[in-house]
Amino acid sequence: MTFELTDRQRALQSAAQELAEGPVQERAAEVDRTESYPWDHVDRLVEGGFVGMTIPEAYGGQGRSWLDAVLVIEEMSKACSVTGRIVVETNMGAISAVMAYGTEEQKRMAADMVLAGDKPAICITEPEAGSSAGEMTTRADRRGNRYVLNGGKHWITGGGVSRLHLIFARVFDEDGAEEGIGGFLAIRDETEGLRIVKREPTMGLRGIPEAEIAFEEMEVPPSMMLMPPRGLKKGFADLMTAYNSQRVGAATVALGIAEGAYRLALDWSEEREQFGRPINEFQGLQWKLADMSIKLAASRALVYGAARSGEGGFPDMLLAAQAKVMTSESAIQVVNDALQLFGARGYSRNRPLERMARDVRMFTIGGGTAEVLRNVVAGAILGKKLPQTRDGYLQPAAQRM
Numbered sequence: 001m002t003f004e005l006t007d008r009q010r011a012l013q014s015a016a017q018e019l020a021e022g023p024v025q026e027r028a029a030e031v032d033r034t035e036s037y038p039w040d041h042v043d044r045l046v047e048g049g050f051v052g053m054t055i056p057e058a059y060g061g062q063g064r065s066w067l068d069a070v071l072v073i074e075e076m077s078k079a080c081s082v083t084g085r086i087v088v089e090t091n092m093g094a095i096s097a098v099m100a101y102g103t104e105e106q107k108r109m110a111a112d113m114v115l116a117g118d119k120p121a122i123c124i125t126e127p128e129a130g131s132s133a134g135e136m137t138t139r140a141d142r143r144g145n146r147y148v149l150n151g152g153k154h155w156i157t158g159g160g161v162s163r164l165h166l167i168f169a170r171v172f173d174e175d176g177a178e179e180g181i182g183g184f185l186a187i188r189d190e191t192e193g194l195r196i197v198k199r200e201p202t203m204g205l206r207g208i209p210e211a212e213i214a215f216e217e218m219e220v221p222p223s224m225m226l227m228p229p230r231g232l233k234k235g236f237a238d239l240m241t242a243y244n245s246q247r248v249g250a251a252t253v254a255l256g257i258a259e260g261a262y263r264l265a266l267d268w269s270e271e272r273e274q275f276g277r278p279i280n281e282f283q284g285l286q287w288k289l290a291d292m293s294i295k296l297a298a299s300r301a302l303v304y305g306a307a308r309s310g311e312g313g314f315p316d317m318l319l320a321a322q323a324k325v326m327t328s329e330s331a332i333q334v335v336n337d338a339l340q341l342f343g344a345r346g347y348s349r350n351r352p353l354e355r356m357a358r359d360v361r362m363f364t365i366g367g368g369t370a371e372v373l374r375n376v377v378a379g380a381i382l383g384k385k386l387p388q389t390r391d392g393y394l395q396p397a398a399q400r401m
């Protein structure tokens, strides 16, 4: 499958490549080593117009497509996966949910924050509700002219650096009757009761914090509730369709890391000589390089195709799931093979391969595990979804004995 890019897309891709191969690449190792959020990269992304690209022009963005964002994420991730993830989360996920379902006031607020460089945090996962996100127990109780949130989330990307938070919670009316799952917007340091509890010590992607967040009697006005199109009863699925964009973005980061590793391996295979010849003259390594290129070509086709399916809306759920499973799993293999081609040098912290191997490992887990996404794919191709709970339906954990 070939993908024709427009002149405008090619120009965007080259501008992203220039930034990625310059200052972004230069500091990638340091960002990892010091585990510090790359605010300098954020400033450059803002200057280059790479944040909020998908926000409509009416709200100050460029109204760009998911594929445009993918092209930028891919280039950044070849050099620095953390910077790639920042581009994902300033163009997809939480911001796209607000732009699709928010009120005028919510859209303006979120767009202004993102265009100034804020990477919103999306808060779904809880310690007892991971893959079964619908079992979350964080609750929002209506009390007069306020919602009061109590509960907690963990593994929230950007916790401690993000200001805008999109928090999913079970909503209860004044009489304590449950209404469904809704999304609430809150701003760290402005919304009292939002507390960053701790940062996770992660294997890779160390320049961006993963945090546990507590909501303690956190009060928000109803105007900060993000209303799903079908209302609170059935709306969680609607809110989650926005997440398909984030899945395509996550797949793109994995693709970019693997492409970066492959390029390094190709060059090294020509440069490194053993037995008096470049190591790429050994057929075993030629086949390894061939397999790597095949995996990358297949992944890129799926990722670009999934991104294109979302024109005028959100990427298709099946295509996004297929792209993320394929790309995340093959990217781990490609990076591992690239590291192998470097021999002992691949295992050194003085070279990027070990960082890339740690970074890429995440993508079969975060944003829907490869197993859960296979359930999504199976459900779509078979036209039936097997219940995952023993009794065949999802029941809020809070109501179970």
Ligand SMILES: Cc1cc2nc3c(=O)[nH]c(=O)nc-3n(C[C@H](O)[C@H](O)[C@H](O)COP(=O)(O)OP(=O)(O)OC[C@H]3O[C@@H](n4cnc5c(N)ncnc54)[C@H](O)[C@@H]3O)c2cc1C
Pocket (backbone or CB within 6 Å): 121, 122, 123, 124, 125, 129, 130, 131, 132, 154, 155, 156, 157, 158, 205, 210, 362, 365, 366, 367, 368, 369, 370, 371, 372, 375, 388
């Ligand atoms: C780096 C990172 C960043 C993240 N960022 C965010 C974020 O910003 N916001 C957020 O809300 N969450 C975030 N997450 C959380 C992520 O979405 C969850 O880790 C993921 O949904 C899986 O949940 P879990 O870790 O609790 O695993 P579990 O659900 O406990 O799963 C354990 C294992 O069981 C498998 N499994 C579970 N159920 C099934 C099933 N029905 N069929 C087959 N296999 C199954 C899983 O695939 C997995 O292998 C992040 C995670 C990571 C690692």
